[in-house]
Amino acid sequence: MIITGEALIGGVAVKGTGSPVRAYNPSLQQPMEPEFHTVDFDQIDQACRLADAAFDTFRALSDEKRAVFLETIGEQIMALGDVLVERVMAETGLPRARIEGERGRTVGQLKLFANLLREGSWNDVRIDKALPDRAPPRPDLRMRMIGLGPVAVFAASNFPLAFSVAGGDTASALAAGCPVVLKAHSAHPGTSELVGRAMVKAVELCGLPAGVFALLTGSGNGIGQELVRHPAIKAVGFTGSRSGGTALMAVAAARPVPIPVYAEMSSINPVFLMPRALAARAEDIAGAFAGSLVLGVGQMCTNPGLVIGVAGPELDRFANAAAQALAGGAACAMLSPGIAGSFQRGVAQLAEHADVKTLALAPQAEGKGAPALFVTSGAAFLSQHALSEEVFGPASLVVACKDMAELRQIAESLEGQLTATLQLDDGDLDEAHKLLPVLERKAGRILANGFPTGVEVCSAMVHGGPFPSTSDGRSTSVGTGAIVRFLRPVSYQNLSQALLPEVLRDNGPAVWRRREGELTRN
Template sequence: MSITGEALIGGVAVRGTGKHFKAFDPSKREELEPAFYAVDEAQIDQACQLAAAAFDTFRATSNEERARFLETVGEQIMAIGDELIVRAMAESGLPRVRLEGERGRTVNQLRLFAEMLREGSWADVRIDSPLPERTPPRPDLRLRMIGLGPVAVFAASNFPLAFSVAGGDTASAFAAGCPVVLKAHSAHPGTSELVARAVIKAVELCKLPAGVFALLTGTGRHIGQGLVAHPAIQAVGFTGSRGGGTALMAVAAARPQPIPVYAEMSSINPVFLLPGAMAARGEQIAQGFAQSLTMGVGQFCTNPGLVLGIAGPEFDAFAKTAAAALQNVPAAPMLTPGIAGSYQDGVQTLAAQDCVKTLALAEQEEGRGAPALFATTAESFLAEHALHGEVFGPASLLVACKDVAEMRAVTERLEGQLTATLQLEDSDIDAARELLPSLERKVGRILANGFPTGVEVSTAMVHGGPFPATADGRSTSVGTAAIGRFLRPVCYQNLPQALLPEALRDGNPQGIWRRTDGVLGKA
């Protein structure tokens, strides 16, 4: 499968008319062929208009038809073969084993949504039988969820497969019956084109309208903002920087018809080291923390960027062990020169704070990220808001607290987070119970005795959290619940059986779970 540098609109490869750019190999520090061209306003409009035209046909497909489409996308991605992995390695600097695992996750994610569609409860069907004898009479009421409409999806920089062209946003939108217009990330345009061509092939094989999927190429905010502003687009999925996400939120809110933006943006993912855990296995926790912090050069949205412990010899020993472990980790290429530059700026900002002590900081190299570890007190952290920001990369800040009450005080001052981790033993249960109410209000996922890097794709996973972790803390971008972002309820009152969607008809012809007169079942 050749890479041409073209956008894919209406199932056809088209060359953008705007400024061209090339992918960049962060390991070799050289540009990659071919050139990619930015789409213009007319091409954005064409993609969105085709998506709008495809919507009613696509959402009318059966659960089985959409499930088979998702599986076919996965099959076509696997059919690309090693070419996909080689190109992704070149564009990201990530190792083969990481990208092969990410490809497997992407395909398994598509299969998981297919299973959910076949099971059927995603539609949240509810039926209230008529009560003609009641005063006033209750009508026949039936509810189901339907897709919102065409969705604009923005590929992420740090996951060129699992959060990109056929990643979770696209998979959940497709499952909801929503066409997708996708803005490829400029860090991995070749990888994006290969996967997009696989999606287009699946659209053709499943005989779906060509407007079900489009790939837009180009750099600059005007493409993304033009896409979000288009009246055909009804929702947005975004993973990226806080500045980029809030800019899209502003565009979406300013439309004549505002639309929801589901943006994953910023998180420092606090880790709480409780006394019993520190006494029992402090050194082991420090080693695991160092590994989690430097995994993928720290370029995970769930990276442990903040660690809170009780001041004393055990916390000091943790800091010493973690710093020593980090000093043995060499600098490595980051995904893009821009990400590397921002990381180094963030590290320098922390190091320059009078209230911050540098525990580990290797010399930074152009385009590469070296681990960094800093320490401060809870009193300083509470007083200096500059310490609260995310440094995207292998850097973390240790905060020494007087006691658990001060830990909770720090927690109350944190912004919304994707995760929080409790390192605890049985003797720490009361302390953890004291922290839980604050954590439940602040984060989307609370975990014990592990590390937050690594997000399972499953039915119960939440990858979201209060702002600025995400734009809407009521949602998740990972797991089957992610479909809820792109659905809305429709109620049918007293409609004849012939006009009702099959999922709502008497006799339950689809054999799906439905709530009838308050009782959940398949009757």
């Protein structure tokens, strides 16, 4: 399949009319062919209108048909073969194994949502039958979930497949019956076009309205904001920076009809080192920590950017071992020159900070990121907000607290996080029990004796957390729970069997449902 540099609107490839954009190969440090163009407002409008027009048809599909559509997308992505893998590698600087793994994750995600649709409980069917003899009589009431409407999805830079064109936001929105208008990330436009064409093919093969999916190309905040402002758009999925996410939140809140924004933005993912665990295995923890920190050149939402322990010889053991493991780390190509530049500025600020000591700082290079580790005191961390800001990349800050009370105080001071990790042994249980309620309030996922990179796609995953880790801590963007972001309940009172949606009929499909509030299969 050839990459033409076009947007995909209404199932047709069209050139944007705006400014040109090119992909950039961060390993070779050179721009790539072909030239893409930013779409104009008319093209955005057309994509959104087509999505709106497709909504009723698409959401009326049976769960089985929507499941087949999701699986067909996966098949079409696999059918792109090595052309896709090589383009992703070229556009991101990420190695083949990572990309092949991420492709597997992306296809697996689509299958997971297909299975969720077939299982059917996502409909949240509730049936309270009429009680004609009650005083006053109770009407027949039945409820189900329907999609919100067309969803604008913004692809992420750091997961060119799993959080991009056919990634988790797209898969869960489509599963919910919502057409998707996708804003491709300008750092991997070729990857986006390839996957976008696979999706258009799947739309055709399944005989769906072309408006079910559109791919918008280009760069700049203008098109994203115009997309979020469009009246046909009913929700937003976004993975990116805090500034980008909060800008979209502001646009969405200022609309005549405000809409929900699910933005996954920033997290420093604190790791708490409990005293007994630290005493027993400071070096082991340090080794695993270093491995997690440099994974994907640190370009993970769940990168462990903060480590908190009580000052003393045991924490020194950890710090020394981690510094040793990281100091020899090579500078690796980051996803884009912009990301590398931000990382190096963030590292330089920490290195020059009066209250911060550098533990490890491998030599940086243009467009690359090399591991960096710093240490500060609990008092300094508590008094200076800048020390808790995310440095996206393989850098982390150790906070040496004067005692466990200060460690808990630091936990309490943190902003919302995607994850919080405890390194603990049996003897640390009492301290962990004190910390746990704080961590529950601060994070969407709490880990014991692991590291937060590696986000399993499953039913029990929460990849989300209180603001500013996401815009909406009531949600997850990974795992089956992601579908509820794009659903709303509708109740039907005294509708005849003929008028009721099939899933609510007396002889409807055997999905899980609540009768008088009680879950049952029948």
